[in-house]
Amino acid sequence: MSAAALHRSGIAGDPASPIHRLDPRAKLAGFTAITLVAVSTPLAGWPAFAACAVALAAIAGVARVGPGVVWARARVVLPLVVFAAVFVPFVRGGPEVAVGPLSLSEAGLETFLLVSAKAAIGTVSAVLLGATTGFPDLLHGLERLRAPRLLTLIAAFMYRYLFVIADEARRMRAALAARAYHPRHALQSAALGRVVTALFLRSYDRGERVYVAMLARGYDGRMPRLAALAFRRVDVVFLAALAAVLVPARILSVAA
Amino acid sequence: MSCAIHARDLRFRYPNGVLGLDGLDLRVTHGERVAVLGPNGAGKTTLMLHLNGLLAGAGELEVAGIRVGHGDVRALRAAVGLVFQDPDDQLFMPTVREDVAFGPLNLGASPEDAVARAAEALAAVRMEGAGDRAPHQLSLGQRRRVAIATVLAMRPRLLVLDEPSASLDPRARRELLEVLGRLDRTMLVVTHDLPFAAELCERAVVLSAGRIAADGPCADILGDAALLAEHDLELPAGCDLARIRLRTPADPLAGVPAPQPAWE
Numbered sequence: 001m002s003a004a005a006l007h008r009s010g011i012a013g014d015p016a017s018p019i020h021r022l023d024p025r026a027k028l029a030g031f032t033a034i035t036l037v038a039v040s041t042p043l044a045g046w047p048a049f050a051a052c053a054v055a056l057a058a059i060a061g062v063a064r065v066g067p068g069v070v071w072a073r074a075r076v077v078l079p080l081v082v083f084a085a086v087f088v089p090f091v092r093g094g095p096e097v098a099v100g101p102l103s104l105s106e107a108g109l110e111t112f113l114l115v116s117a118k119a120a121i122g123t124v125s126a127v128l129l130g131a132t133t134g135f136p137d138l139l140h141g142l143e144r145l146r147a148p149r150l151l152t153l154i155a156a157f158m159y160r161y162l163f164v165i166a167d168e169a170r171r172m173r174a175a176l177a178a179r180a181y182h183p184r185h186a187l188q189s190a191a192l193g194r195v196v197t198a199l200f201l202r203s204y205d206r207g208e209r210v211y212v213a214m215l216a217r218g219y220d221g222r223m224p225r226l227a228a229l230a231f232r233r234v235d236v237v238f239l240a241a242l243a244a245v246l247v248p249a250r251i252l253s254v255a256a
Numbered sequence: 257m258s259c260a261i262h263a264r265d266l267r268f269r270y271p272n273g274v275l276g277l278d279g280l281d282l283r284v285t286h287g288e289r290v291a292v293l294g295p296n297g298a299g300k301t302t303l304m305l306h307l308n309g310l311l312a313g314a315g316e317l318e319v320a321g322i323r324v325g326h327g328d329v330r331a332l333r334a335a336v337g338l339v340f341q342d343p344d345d346q347l348f349m350p351t352v353r354e355d356v357a358f359g360p361l362n363l364g365a366s367p368e369d370a371v372a373r374a375a376e377a378l379a380a381v382r383m384e385g386a387g388d389r390a391p392h393q394l395s396l397g398q399r400r401r402v403a404i405a406t407v408l409a410m411r412p413r414l415l416v417l418d419e420p421s422a423s424l425d426p427r428a429r430r431e432l433l434e435v436l437g438r439l440d441r442t443m444l445v446v447t448h449d450l451p452f453a454a455e456l457c458e459r460a461v462v463l464s465a466g467r468i469a470a471d472g473p474c475a476d477i478l479g480d481a482a483l484l485a486e487h488d489l490e491l492p493a494g495c496d497l498a499r500i501r502l503r504t505p506a507d508p509l510a511g512v513p514a515p516q517p518a519w520e
Contacts, residue, residue: 135350136350136351136354136390139350156349156350157348159350160347160348160349160350160390160391160392161348163392164344164392206344206345209340209342209345210345210346210348212305212310212340212345213338213340213345213346213348214348214358215310215333216308216310216333216338216340217333217358217359217362217406217407217410218330218333218334218359218362218363218410219358219362220330220362224357224358224361224362224370225361225367226353226354226357226361226367226370226371228367
């Protein structure tokens with residue numbers, strides 16, 4: 001991922017919208033619920049998928065996150081999942097249906113539709129969570145939801161230093177290009193391996209320096225906490241509204 | 257009253273055999289601003305890490321009334337604020353406010369108190385509005401000022417800065433000088449930027465091969481061309497020391513006067 005793409009990530013839409021201002025815990029719980037409902041529903045329970053899609057569209061509308069932003073971000077992961085599922089209709093056995101000149105497995109086609117729907121809902125959930133919640137807030141929310149401290153700490157450092165390392169990589173690439181490095185085939189790409197090695201060593205050294213700087217400010221192995229999160233009435237309303245849409249749809253799909 | 261720094265015969269050798277300090281003697285009184293000058297490898301950073309107990313050599317070292325290696329490490333780190341050369345090493349939290357509050361929280365401050373101290377420290381370096389921003393959204397000069405705030409929030413009695421003016425453009429450098437000029441605190445400034453030292457520090461010591469080679473008023477040390485040449489230091493061409501006025505907390509804007517138009 002390029003540094004420019006990194007800088008494009010983060011909050012999108014209207015930062016003052018009610019969705020953006022929700023407690024990150026409410027958003028984590030809400031989007032996780034949408035994803036779980038989608039993942040756990042069989043194809044016959046399509047009303048549940050519809051309910052998830054409606055909920056996501058409503059959230060995007062309130063937060064003023066446009067379809068362009070959602071598509072630009074979903075594009076990063078969605079094609080990979082759909083690409084994996086697209087071959088299933090061709091290789092799966094059982095009764096076949098003719099779609100134009102192609103003869104496809106019926107069960108395979110169902111699997112493809114199911115995987116695509118689940119992938120789309122899961123991806124858009126994650127995209128909307130990322131577009132309406134700053135990464136530091138997300139980490140706070142996870143911490144308060146008792147996510148393992150070590151994992152949130154690693155994520156926090158990764159977020160901070162991803163930009164620094166991406167910047168270093170960009171400079172090294174520019175330095176290579178400035179000396180007319182222009183690989184034409186795989187055998188000439190050895191220099192790239194050295195860049196990666198150098199980048200690793202630099203990052204390792206930086207890790208040591210960051211640790212010393214932390215010690216110098218009294219770090220004793222425990223990360224201190226600063227902000228307290230407040231779960232307000234509007235957060236409860238958000239979750240209740242989601243439940244009102246998702247729970248009946250999921251129950252109906254079980255009955256079906 | 258005790259000295260801010262009292263080092264006697266300080267010696268340190270790195271595990272790979274490189275000599276860091278070789279019998280260093282240094283005495284700094286409270287309120288002094290001292291420039292530490294010297295070529296690369298003279299032991300400047302080694303000395304800095306000793307002041308905070310991050311390295312421990314042989315000899316005696318007392319900083320802010322605490323005997324390093326014998327007393328309370330937490331109290332020592334509260335009393336001595338180290339500002340490292342690369343602000344990206346110092347700023348590691350997702351937002352500026354959390355980073356500035358990191359030190360006070362480690363010292364046992366309540367979250368409210370830590371936030372108040374962070375606001376005060378950010379105001380002292382004129383970065384009031386930056387609390388919610390991520391460090392990577394700031395310029396190098398701004399990041400360096402925030403790095404200084406991270407240390408000021410701990411209310412240290414001694415401030416140690418490593419190459420504070422390195423790679424800053426002239427404007428960021430001047431802003432930094434104004435911020436530092438205002439701070440009424442004992443300061444040790446490790447630098448290669450001799451005009452920077454002349455504007456900020458009344459005293460200078462030259463460190464060479466792990467020991468103090470010269471110690472005196474900054475103007476005298478910087479005015480001694482032979483001494484500077486001997487220790488691989490030099491003033492920029494055309495630099496006129498006589499025109500540089502020392503910045504003090506009472507007069508932080510002194511600096512270098514603007515050039516007079518030729519027709520006057």
